[in-house]
Amino acid sequence: MEMKFEAGLGFFTEIGRDDRNAAFEHSLKNASFFTGTLSKSNFRSRNIQTDDGQTQHQQQHRDLNDSEEFSPPYLPPRKKSNENTQLWTPPFSFGLHPCVKPTPKYKEAAESDHYITVRSNGGLNQMRTGIADIVSVAHIMNATLVIPELDKRSFWQDSRSLRRDVKIIKKLPKEVESLPRARKHFTSWSSVGYYEEMTHLWKEYKLCCEPLTELTTIQVIHVAKSDSRLANNDLPIDIQRLRCRALYRGLRFSPAIESLGQANPRFGSKLVERLKSRAGRYIALHLRYEKDMLAFTGCTYGLTDAESEELRAMRESTSHWKIKSINSTEQRTEGLCPLTPKEVGIFLKGLGYPQSTVIYIAAGEIYGGDDRLSELKSRFPNLVFKEMLAAEEELKGFTGHATKTAALDYIISVESDVFVPSHSGNMARAVEGHRRFLGHRRTITPDRKGLVKLFNKVERGQLKEGAKLSSLVKQMHQARQGAPRRRKGPAQGIKGRARFRTEEAFYENPYPECICSSKDHKEP
Numbered sequence: 001m002e003m004k005f006e007a008g009l010g011f012f013t014e015i016g017r018d019d020r021n022a023a024f025e026h027s028l029k030n031a032s033f034f035t036g037t038l039s040k041s042n043f044r045s046r047n048i049q050t051d052d053g054q055t056q057h058q059q060q061h062r063d064l065n066d067s068e069e070f071s072p073p074y075l076p077p078r079k080k081s082n083e084n085t086q087l088w089t090p091p092f093s094f095g096l097h098p099c100v101k102p103t104p105k106y107k108e109a110a111e112s113d114h115y116i117t118v119r120s121n122g123g124l125n126q127m128r129t130g131i132a133d134i135v136s137v138a139h140i141m142n143a144t145l146v147i148p149e150l151d152k153r154s155f156w157q158d159s160r161s162l163r164r165d166v167k168i169i170k171k172l173p174k175e176v177e178s179l180p181r182a183r184k185h186f187t188s189w190s191s192v193g194y195y196e197e198m199t200h201l202w203k204e205y206k207l208c209c210e211p212l213t214e215l216t217t218i219q220v221i222h223v224a225k226s227d228s229r230l231a232n233n234d235l236p237i238d239i240q241r242l243r244c245r246a247l248y249r250g251l252r253f254s255p256a257i258e259s260l261g262q263a264n265p266r267f268g269s270k271l272v273e274r275l276k277s278r279a280g281r282y283i284a285l286h287l288r289y290e291k292d293m294l295a296f297t298g299c300t301y302g303l304t305d306a307e308s309e310e311l312r313a314m315r316e317s318t319s320h321w322k323i324k325s326i327n328s329t330e331q332r333t334e335g336l337c338p339l340t341p342k343e344v345g346i347f348l349k350g351l352g353y354p355q356s357t358v359i360y361i362a363a364g365e366i367y368g369g370d371d372r373l374s375e376l377k378s379r380f381p382n383l384v385f386k387e388m389l390a391a392e393e394e395l396k397g398f399t400g401h402a403t404k405t406a407a408l409d410y411i412i413s414v415e416s417d418v419f420v421p422s423h424s425g426n427m428a429r430a431v432e433g434h435r436r437f438l439g440h441r442r443t444i445t446p447d448r449k450g451l452v453k454l455f456n457k458v459e460r461g462q463l464k465e466g467a468k469l470s471s472l473v474k475q476m477h478q479a480r481q482g483a484p485r486r487r488k489g490p491a492q493g494i495k496g497r498a499r500f501r502t503e504e505a506f507y508e509n510p511y512p513e514c515i516c517s518s519k520d521h522k523e524p
Helices: 124-140 192-202 237-250 255-261 271-279 291-297 305-317 328-333 341-351 369-377 402-414 426-437 448-459 467-476 496-502
Strands: 047-049 055-057 115-118 144-146 181-184 220-223 282-286 358-362 418-421
Touching: 115 124, 124 144, 124 192, 124 237, 124 402, 124 426, 181 192, 192 220, 237 426, 255 271, 255 402, 271 282, 271 358, 271 402, 282 402, 282 426, 291 305, 328 448, 341 369, 341 448, 341 467, 358 402, 402 426, 418 426, 448 467
Parallel strands: 115 144, 115 220, 181 220, 282 358, 282 418
Antiparallel strands: 047 055
């Protein structure tokens, strides 16, 4: 079944004439995680510089009729270049390709009078991966999945792609709505065996109400959280492939988001197509330099005392952020801080990208605005933002809705020639995994801990931007370009449940279960 997202997210159900066949599409009014939104006043006027140093001033958006095709004038004309093509081409993939078809041993969904309801939690990508997990949990427990609740109201549209895996309905049947429900916090990173044991909840469940001795058969389990409900490793291959089918084939953004984000002939020229047609190739930079990110991580390098105090106060006043006292210097030294815009510029220049490179900024409002971006722009003048690609009318439904804009950033990042995250996080991991699934598209993951050592030498005057620094940066990142590799297990020496936090996430690298060689698995 195809799951459609609006405002960042949407979910799924089956199509037909009975209870299995409900229609849907999800709409979020506001973001549940991202606090920053793009500031039009900051980014309304941009300059784009071409290879020969000429500048084109950004024109103001014109009012567009629905039938008009928008042709943004903000990008430099596409030009032939002698730059190193290895900077752009995907790593050699050894003939690997997506494989999500079930094995012959896979058991399809069976009829069931048990139901699972769930509240999705977190930001855009936490919700997406959480739903993929819950689809698989419902299959393991042989339960009908009710379209997940989100933090805001829903609007659903139809779709069809997981009907053999799990029965999904829009809402509980009337005869079940009034029945008692078991509320359950499923344990994070759990195995198939754990959920098979949880099926005892269907049998008899002691209610918390009078009479205390009463036992009642439970038909509905409500799951309080959806994210990270399944282990990353040691699950049956058919469950892992079901997770991939749900995330990469079932979950879809709504037409309003997909049509604006992707090149689609039915909707005309849209953002990815506009970038590629005018710029040729582009880097999508996930620049995690928003106010909430810096406050949460306690990273204040390069900020003024007033800015540092503002971030500290924000962290103190945010109740669900448990760690309040953070040593910023230690955070940065350990590579736990997002790269600053200046550091990103030095890094990309060190990798060999020319000054004319077009860089799409996938981010919320950058803390410090244009002043903070200036040291990135001085090295790479061709920075592109959503407002430079779309008319004001096209973005009207996105302004102020961080989950919607995050969905656009996700699409543009997945489709980019090169993806570079300045910090690890849910979106960075999700985009990297999706790009691996689609053919190991070039994804450069900065070694932040190693880079900080180089940046400190530059700051102390022990190293200059140039050939030597570039050689060190390239050497440091030879094995961080998104080439095929098996998913990393837990860190050595860590035992118990703590080891799960040190594993590479399944959705960050779904190899080998969902990525196969031709000799292993052939799909149409």
